[in-house]
Amino acid sequence: MYDVAIIGCGVIGAATAYELSRYNLRVVILEKENDVAMGTSRANSAIVHAGYDAQAGTLMARLNVEGNAMAGPLCEELDVPFKRIGSIVAAFDDFDEGVVQKLYERGMANGVPDLRIISAEETKALEPNIADNVRCSLYAPTAGVICPWEYTLAFAEVAVKNGAELKRKCEVTAIEKTEEGFCLSTNQGEICAKYVVNAAGVYSDKIHDMVLPHAFDLIPVSGQYDLLDKSEGSRCNTVVFQCPGLEGKGVLVSPTVHGNLIVGPSAEEVDRDDTATTAEVLTMVRNRAKRAVPSVDLRQCIRNFAGVRANSAVDDFLISRTENFVDLAGIKSPGLTAAPAIAKHAVELLKEAGIDLEEKENWDGKRVRIKFNEMNEEQRRALIEENPAYGRIICRCNTVTEGEILDCLHTPIPPVSVDGVKRRTGTGMGRCQGGFCGPRIVDILAREWGVSPVEIPQDRDEAYILTHETKMGN
Numbered sequence: 001m002y003d004v005a006i007i008g009c010g011v012i013g014a015a016t017a018y019e020l021s022r023y024n025l026r027v028v029i030l031e032k033e034n035d036v037a038m039g040t041s042r043a044n045s046a047i048v049h050a051g052y053d054a055q056a057g058t059l060m061a062r063l064n065v066e067g068n069a070m071a072g073p074l075c076e077e078l079d080v081p082f083k084r085i086g087s088i089v090a091a092f093d094d095f096d097e098g099v100v101q102k103l104y105e106r107g108m109a110n111g112v113p114d115l116r117i118i119s120a121e122e123t124k125a126l127e128p129n130i131a132d133n134v135r136c137s138l139y140a141p142t143a144g145v146i147c148p149w150e151y152t153l154a155f156a157e158v159a160v161k162n163g164a165e166l167k168r169k170c171e172v173t174a175i176e177k178t179e180e181g182f183c184l185s186t187n188q189g190e191i192c193a194k195y196v197v198n199a200a201g202v203y204s205d206k207i208h209d210m211v212l213p214h215a216f217d218l219i220p221v222s223g224q225y226d227l228l229d230k231s232e233g234s235r236c237n238t239v240v241f242q243c244p245g246l247e248g249k250g251v252l253v254s255p256t257v258h259g260n261l262i263v264g265p266s267a268e269e270v271d272r273d274d275t276a277t278t279a280e281v282l283t284m285v286r287n288r289a290k291r292a293v294p295s296v297d298l299r300q301c302i303r304n305f306a307g308v309r310a311n312s313a314v315d316d317f318l319i320s321r322t323e324n325f326v327d328l329a330g331i332k333s334p335g336l337t338a339a340p341a342i343a344k345h346a347v348e349l350l351k352e353a354g355i356d357l358e359e360k361e362n363w364d365g366k367r368v369r370i371k372f373n374e375m376n377e378e379q380r381r382a383l384i385e386e387n388p389a390y391g392r393i394i395c396r397c398n399t400v401t402e403g404e405i406l407d408c409l410h411t412p413i414p415p416v417s418v419d420g421v422k423r424r425t426g427t428g429m430g431r432c433q434g435g436f437c438g439p440r441i442v443d444i445l446a447r448e449w450g451v452s453p454v455e456i457p458q459d460r461d462e463a464y465i466l467t468h469e470t471k472m473g474n
C-alpha cells in the first residue's frame with residue numbers, strides 16, 4: 001500500500017512528486033505514456049508568466065505569482081534552462097490601450113513585481129523590431145522563458161532519486177474507494193494508496209469521475225506554433241504578447257530559452273489528443289505575428305507543433321480536495337509557471353486530509369548534467385581526457401556529444417526512445433531536426449540496449465523508424 005498515488009507525470013504530477021519526496025512517504029507516480037512530459041507539458045509557449053492575466057483573488061493569480069518567484073532558485077538547483085527576459089503586451093490601437101491599462105491594474109492587484117506601462121519610445125528601445133504603430137506596452141520584467149520538458153523531467157528525476165516510484169506505460173482505468181484509501185485498476189495490475197492526486201491533464205475530468213460525481217467538463221483547446229531557427233532568435237529581446245481581444249488571446253513572438261524564436265499559439269476546440277497542425281491555422285498565426293513584429297522571417301521555420309489546453313468554463317484552476325482525493329484538474333495556462341506553487345498547495349491539501357509529513361533527513365534536491373556546448377575549451381579538453389566519448393560530436397547543430405547521450409541513459413528516468421534522448425540532451429533540436437544525428441542515436445541506443453535498430457522507437461512505443469533489416473547477411 002502506497003501513501004500517495006499521483007496520476008499523470010506532466011509538470012503538475014512531477015512537481016507534486018518532487019514536493020512529496022521531501023517526506024518519509026511511499027509515493028508512486030502512474031503515467032500512461034512511455035516517458036514523462038508527454039502531454040501538454042511538452043508542447044506550450046514555455047513562458048514563465050509574470051501573473052497579470054488571472055483575475056485578482058483567484059487561486060490561479062496567487063499560484064502564478066508564487067510559481068514565477070520560485071522558478072529562479074528552482075531552475076538553479078535543478079539545472080534547468082531558464083532566462084528571466086521579461087515580457088511586453090503591446091498596444092496598437094485604442095482598444096488595446098484599454099486592455100493594457102486593465103492588465104496593469106490586475107497585475108498590481110495580483111502583486112506582480114516591477115510591472116509598468118511604458119511609452120511607444122521605451123517599447124521601441126526595448127524591442128527595435130516592434131511594429132511602428134505601437135502605442136505603448138505593459139512591461140513585466142519578471143516574466144521568463146524556460147525549458148518545459150526539462151522542468152518536468154527534473155522534478156520527476158529528483159523525486160525518483162529520493163525514493164518516489166515512477167511507473168511508465170501505466171494507465172489508470174478505474175478507481176475504487178476502500179476502507180484504507182483507494183484501489184486503482186491499471187494495465188499493470190491493482191495499485192492501492194491511502195491518498196490519490198489527480199494530475200491527469202486533459203484527462204483529469206475522466207479521473208475525477210472515477211471517484212466523485214461528475215462536477216466539471218474540460219474543453220480541450222489546441223494551440224499551434226511555428227518554431228524558427230536560431231538565426232531568428234534575436235528578432236525579439238522579450239516575450240512580445242499582443243492584447244487579448246475579441247479574436248481571442250493574442251499571438252506571441254518570443255525567443256526560446258534554447259535561442260530559437262517561437263510564434264503562436266492559435267486557439268481551436270479539438271479532441272483531447274489532437275496535436276495536429278494545419279496550414280490554414282498556421283497561416284492565421286503567422287499573419288497575426290507579423291502585426292506585432294513585421295520583420296520576422298517566417299521562412300526560417302524548422303518545426304510546427306501543437307499542444308492542447310485543459311480549459312474549462314471556470315476562470316481558474318480546478319483544484320480541490322474531497323477526503324483523501326485531490327484534484328489538480330483543469331490546469332490550463334499558466335500551469336507551467338504555477339506548477340511548483342500548485343505542488344506546495346497540493347501538499348497542504350494532503351496535510352489537511354491528515355497525511356503524516358515527516359521530513360527526510362537526507363533529501364537531496366540537487367540535479368546536475370554535463371552540457372558540453374556550454375563549456376570553455378579548457379573544460380572540454382579535461383572532460384575528453386577523462387572520457388573520450390565526450391570528444392565525439394553526435395548532434396552537430398547543438399554540439400551534443402556521445403558522452404552526454406550515454407550519461408542520460410544512466411539517469412533516474414532513462415529515455416526509451418530517440419525523442420527521449422532529445423528531451424534529455426538537446427539532440428535533434430537544431431536546424432536539421434535530427435536529420436543527421438537521428439540515425440547515429442538509433443545506432444548508439446541499439447548498441448547500448450543490445451537490441452536491433454528496428455526496435456528503437458522515435459517517440460511513443462511502436463513509432464518505429466525502421467521497418468525491417470535490408471541486409472540480412474549472405
Ligand SMILES: Cc1cc2nc3c(=O)[nH]c(=O)nc-3n(C[C@H](O)[C@H](O)[C@H](O)COP(=O)(O)OP(=O)(O)OC[C@H]3O[C@@H](n4cnc5c(N)ncnc54)[C@H](O)[C@@H]3O)c2cc1C
Pocket residue numbers: 007008009010011012013030031032033036037038039040041042043044045046047048049170171172173199200201202203221222223224265307308309310331332333334335336337338
Ligand atoms: C498552447 C499552450 C500554451 C501554453 N503556454 C503556457 C505558458 O507559456 N506558460 C505556462 O505557464 N503555461 C502554459 N500552458 C499551460 C501548461 O502547459 C499546462 O498548464 C501544463 O503543462 C499542464 O500540466 P499537467 O501536468 O496538468 O498536464 P500534462 O502535461 O498533460 O500531464 C498529464 C499527464 O497525465 C497522463 N495521464 C492522463 N490520463 C492518465 C491515466 N488515466 N493514467 C495515467 N496517466 C494519465 C498523461 O499522459 C500526461 O502525461 C500552455 C498550454 C498550451 C496547450
